[in-house]
Amino acid sequence: MYDRGASEFDFEIGCCVTNRLQELVILCVFKFNQRNACKMTDNDNIQVCIRMRRKIPREENSENLWMVENASQITEIGPNHRPFVFDRVFGESDSTEHIYNELIAPVIHKAMEGINGTIFAYGQTSSGKTYTMLGSGDRNCQGIIPMCIDHIYSEIEMIPNRAFLLKVSYFEIYNDRVTDLLSLEDRNLDLLEDENGDIHVSNCTEEIVNSPAVAMNLMKKGEAKRRFKRHR
Ligand SMILES: Nc1ncnc2c1ncn2[C@@H]1O[C@H](COP(=O)(O)OP(=O)(O)OP(=O)(O)O)[C@@H](O)[C@H]1O
Numbered sequence: 001m002y003d004r005g006a007s008e009f010d011f012e013i014g015c016c017v018t019n020r021l022q023e024l025v026i027l028c029v030f031k032f033n034q035r036n037a038c039k040m041t042d043n044d045n046i047q048v049c050i051r052m053r054r055k056i057p058r059e060e061n062s063e064n065l066w067m068v069e070n071a072s073q074i075t076e077i078g079p080n081h082r083p084f085v086f087d088r089v090f091g092e093s094d095s096t097e098h099i100y101n102e103l104i105a106p107v108i109h110k111a112m113e114g115i116n117g118t119i120f121a122y123g124q125t126s127s128g129k130t131y132t133m134l135g136s137g138d139r140n141c142q143g144i145i146p147m148c149i150d151h152i153y154s155e156i157e158m159i160p161n162r163a164f165l166l167k168v169s170y171f172e173i174y175n176d177r178v179t180d181l182l183s184l185e186d187r188n189l190d191l192l193e194d195e196n197g198d199i200h201v202s203n204c205t206e207e208i209v210n211s212p213a214v215a216m217n218l219m220k221k222g223e224a225k226r227r228f229k230r231h232r
């Protein structure tokens, strides 16, 4: 699960309107049937969705930039009035829980059956990636990652005759550098491509976890390192 990244699907919207994206998070969901089975053109396996947030206090006096037309279209407000269509558009009244139940829960459910899934949030600074993925810090406003962790454990409880080994890694891609957020060292990681064309992050820390609380503590540890790096 990622809170930053890029995909060819947002190139169009990204290139056209880069300075007008601060209210929008682009959520991409990938489902891989097996290794290499998901090409970027397999539309059934890829969903690109938008979440539009409400204005935050510092934007109170600024104009609205986008309008949610319906469950799959947003329109740029302004002279061009350009429409953009996505697999799904979530408006400001849609909670993260609603997004989770509709979009993310099926991916986690399939992942427990062995189908790889990826969820990433892409967007301009302040668009709401961290709010969407990690939550607001308020227990009543959880993010997608803690919901995924709880969901994974509740699915495991329903399959008592199978053993699961869960490992957590947390790394950041920022300014073309990959940093291991769970390592005490401040080291950059290499991206390697294997003979199948799969991309791997080399030597990333993997922590075995045995409860939702342990997994969430690792996320918090990684977040603390991320913030420390930003502010030093
Ligand atoms: N859906 C939402 N509803 C209400 N407030 C939101 C929503 N999404 C984001 N916010 C608020 O908007 C502000 C910016 O959000 P956030 O920190 O998640 O952005 P970000 O995309 O992670 O930015 P950065 O790239 O700088 O890390 C925060 O104050 C957050 O609480």
Ligand SMILES: [Mg+2]
Residues within 6 Å of the ligand: 129, 130, 131
């Ligand atoms: Mg953030």
